[in-house]
Amino acid sequence: EIHRAVRAPFPYAATMARLSSADAVRRRAIGAELETFRVGGPGALDLAVPALHELLRTEKTLGYTAIPCGNSTVMGTTYAVNVDVPRIRKLMDALTQSVPIKWTMYNALRPESWQRNRVLTRRQIESGGGMLTSQAPVKAQVLAPIGVGDHDQLRVLVCDGPSLLAWVGAWQPEEFDSRQRAVFSAVAPMLKRRLCLERDLASMPRTIAALSAALAALAAPAFITSRSGQIFEANQAGRALHAQAPRALITALRD
Numbered sequence: 001e002i003h004r005a006v007r008a009p010f011p012y013a014a015t016m017a018r019l020s021s022a023d024a025v026r027r028r029a030i031g032a033e034l035e036t037f038r039v040g041g042p043g044a045l046d047l048a049v050p051a052l053h054e055l056l057r058t059e060k061t062l063g064y065t066a067i068p069c070g071n072s073t074v075m076g077t078t079y080a081v082n083v084d085v086p087r088i089r090k091l092m093d094a095l096t097q098s099v100p101i102k103w104t105m106y107n108a109l110r111p112e113s114w115q116r117n118r119v120l121t122r123r124q125i126e127s128g129g130g131m132l133t134s135q136a137p138v139k140a141q142v143l144a145p146i147g148v149g150d151h152d153q154l155r156v157l158v159c160d161g162p163s164l165l166a167w168v169g170a171w172q173p174e175e176f177d178s179r180q181r182a183v184f185s186a187v188a189p190m191l192k193r194r195l196c197l198e199r200d201l202a203s204m205p206r207t208i209a210a211l212s213a214a215l216a217a218l219a220a221p222a223f224i225t226s227r228s229g230q231i232f233e234a235n236q237a238g239r240a241l242h243a244q245a246p247r248a249l250i251t252a253l254r255d
Helices: 021-034 044-056 085-098 122-127 132-143 178-216 236-244 246-254
Strands: 060-069 072-081 152-160 163-172 223-225 231-234
Touching: 021 044, 021 178, 044 060, 044 072, 044 163, 044 178, 072 085, 085 132, 122 152, 152 178, 163 178, 178 231, 223 246, 231 236, 236 246
Parallel strands: none
Antiparallel strands: 060 072, 060 163, 152 163, 223 231
16 A cells, blocks of 8 residues: 655635535545555545545536547546446547537636636536537537436546646536535545546656666766665666775765
């Protein structure tokens, strides 16, 4: 297990309600799960989506990672409750191939700053300047076929800077209330931290391979060290130098 307790700023929706004691207890339990990475265990969306569905007491809940593709994004890892995942993938793929980048209520490649990491209802999105003229295709080609064309929506665009990591949201016939918004807003920051951790861990093998190739390309002895001179990585020439005079080398690197 790898435990991570990094705290980062995360904007909340303007209207918040105080969590009940039961909601607060469940939120802490979800947080403990999201902040504990188990090798080979469930991912962020596998943990968060069913937990959110239970907490929100809503009709349908969906989460998917966003993969840049051309002028838009496609659905990556996906987890849903009461939503047919293969069907919505097919509908979304068909939609994104036939319409321009701004096919929904946000810029799919670079969400507008006011929409990043904010738990918003459909009304808040529309009143905030969402792209209403381009909402018709997604409503007709995706939302209506899965039975939520006229439902209210509560969703968050989980972003790291301007980059969209994941879309996570829920639908129900009636408007989402202040309790549901507060619950979702309490879970969203923990979900972001977990998604960032999973992204960093996934890129680690590629980073290590690139670092090794860069060091190997240098003819002179080259090292990656700590401030105290501890050697983390070295190329072949560096390892040979270390074998000859390790103490003198560490002293020189530290100095």
